[in-house]
Amino acid sequence: MASFALGSLMATIKLEFLQPNPRVPLDDDTRGSMNPSFKSLRMMEFFLESKPAGGLEMKIRDFALEAEDRIEIQLSNFLLAKDTQDQEQASQQLRQTLREVSKDGSKLLNQCYEEADDDEAPLIPWLSETSLRLQPPKLERTMVGRRHDYLLVKNQLLFGGDEQRVILIVGMTGIGKTTLAASVYEDSSVASHFGVRGWITVSPESNVRQTLHDLLLIVAEPDDETKKRSTRDETLAKQVSKCLEGKRYLIVLDNIWNNKAWGAIRECFPNDSNGSRIVLITTHFDQGSYSCSYDHHVHNMTLPYDHHVHNMNLLNPKESWDLFCSNPFLEQHMEPKLEKLRSGILEKCEGLPLSIVTVAQRLSKCNNIKREWKKVEKELELLGVLEDNTAFTLRYNQLAQHLKICFLYFGVFPKRSVIQVKQLIRLWIAEGFLSPLRHGRLENQAYKQLLQLIDRNLVLIDKRSFDGRIKTCKMHSVLHSFCVREAQKESFFCALNTQQLPRGSFSMFANSCRWLSFYTHKFDYYVLFRTNNPRSIFFFQEDVEISVPFKLLRVVAFAPSSFFQRVPTHLKDLVFLRYLYVTEWFEGLDYVVSTNRNLQTLVVSSKESQPGTPTLHLPCTIWESPRLQHLELGNSYVIDNPPSVVKNNMQTLSWVNPSHCREEVYYRLPNIKKLKIFFKDDLEPSHLQTGRPCNNPITLDNLDYLVWLETLTILVSAGCIVTRLERPIFPLQLKKLRLNGTNFCKRDLALIGMMPQLEVLKLENAFHQKIWEVDEGGFRQLKFLLLEAKQLEQWIVNEESFLYLERLVLKFCYCLKNIPMEIPNIGTVKSIELQQCGRSVVASAKDIQESKYLCRNGNLKIKIEGCEYDES
Known part of the structure; x- marks a missing residue:
């Protein structure tokens, strides 16, 4: 893929050499050649976008991949140089490499221009076999399942007013769109309802003229002279429109490949308010392009057509099995044998009708079903489909x-x-x-x-x-x-299942691709490419014992700490990291983070710590990475000291030491959008621990200084006490708030209820009072509320509160007597869910389900999970 390789090369050049204060000092000549070199690469990119280049495209890809390898290897040598002499030598080699890449790129760009001048635009041939395009596919049997889809589409064709309507049947390849449309098209009531019916299967090679000509063949009378092929699209469109005037028509355009194909012909369909219908069958739905008239000059959109979108879903397990067993090739005596394979067939086909039907046909033609299924299963796992893709x-x-x-x-x-x-x-x-x-x-x-x-x-x-x-x-x-x-x-990816490889045999794959992923798959596929240094490694297996070059790695994702512990001497080679996700902290990680100036994301994901688990204090060198945007630590970790400089790039931060919750610290995080704070009794660094009892109060304040904060989570462990100042503490633009163990009072909840942008609120053991009376007009913008309150007995809601609530979850509400009657009366409420709640509130939910309130809100669903809490 030349475009990606070229884009990656340009991104590397821009990041490492065209930014202020690059890591490598360049002389004036080299620096002066960088911008023209970058411009040549941009021109090459435009060339690829405007015209597929065939063999030249492969040359561009190979040039870009090799150039980026050479540049980053030399840059790595410079960054890892042991002394001044080695660094100067590496710097010279890097400058030489940059000049050579610039020269090679200019030569290749000239070849692009020469080939562009020599080539003429290819003509799109008119397709043969016109009759095959102008009729629906022959249905070998009655459609199984999809009864609901069938009735919906049929009703859209026959009813719903006299205005012209465009009906889109949308879904992934092989999901049964054409079969559904053909079944409805051939329905006797549909056939008799329309004066003119026509079906066109649009080929990706078709142009506008051919599609219009096909329409003319359908709608014109047999002896009509307008069937003669015109040389102008406008003339053909007018002829089609004239033939359809005054007639109630049904036109099906199957296999519409892009929005442009429909946009070019839609004006030829007259709207005579007589119930005409157009059906578009497509895998790609862009509502703005399909249903809107778009003026390219004024960029104005209007909606001239009534339209309906019918999305096709994958089959559920029952529908899948019914379709499988309905295959006419399967004999009755085979069903018991197939039942034993049912779970495997359903798992591999995943509800896709194309796969289900093909598997059924394959198994129906064999003597040994079990043996044939093993072959089919392997093909599905390897290829995804059993026929031409x-x-x-x-x-x-x-x-x-x-x-x-x-x-x-x-x-x-x-x-x-x-x-x-x-x-x-x-x-x-x-x-x-x-x-x-x-x-x-x-x-x-x-x-x-x-x-x-x-x-x-x-x-x-x-x-x-x-x-x-x-x-x-x-x-x-x-x-x-x-x-x-x-x-x-494309020489980008290799997936390895190390559990199925002989020990030591996978070293050959280390340099074979840019993305190297370790995950378990039953049937392995190994493809070796030209040598490339891996840029990204993904771990979806535990205990992967493999050694790979570290020098050029940008992404290390989901890596177990054991992987790094086996190769501690190579940690210094990680100088290009942009994304690092490790399962737990390991010795040397602070060095890796602090020396990577391009690091954007650092995730250290530990399991939720249990009460009494000691907190691991991490060094403040983590803050030294200048481009760090997302820092996520498990709740077993805390950084002792806050950042000493302004971190403009930081957007996500968790977990934060409560001692950092100070005005001067928040001023150093001006653009933070997502923040998690964890209050725990052992968060002080070991050299500062004073023997403070864990029940000493901790002040929660100054959060309102985080003016761009959108999501906030506060967790308080048992034994810690959090106090608040009198003034509001939360930023006004906050959208999502989760409180766990805070023990807030009614005044605190009233302040939260007045927050103008709050849409999601999770109160998990956040207050312990028996009565909660919501102030008038509180929580006006809230859409989701999770309430976990073990001691709450009475919840009083004002009619002017929770005006836009959509989902309510009550969790561990053992003592709550009932759900306020105002809640199910809110027109926007879609669901009320109960998890491990007491008998009274469960009975209240059941009453709502059966009462008149359900009639006032037809979308309301009640879901009850877990056993009822027995107060006795």
């Missing part, structure tokens, strides 16, 4: 260059894993996938690119947070296999 390849090739690399990156995670979006975005940034924009943060840019992959049904949403943002995502195993295969082809 051209559709996936075409879909991948349609992606923009910047989306391709983000898509392939999902291969580094194990198959069927749930991925934290927060982690994914930080990794993309650390890898250099995103170019900084003039306005806007990289995190927002990365999130938009994730949304584009989701819109194209290449990535699935797993869970959303309460503000609607995507919290976790995942990838279907079919697409994951495709990712791994394509990333290996």
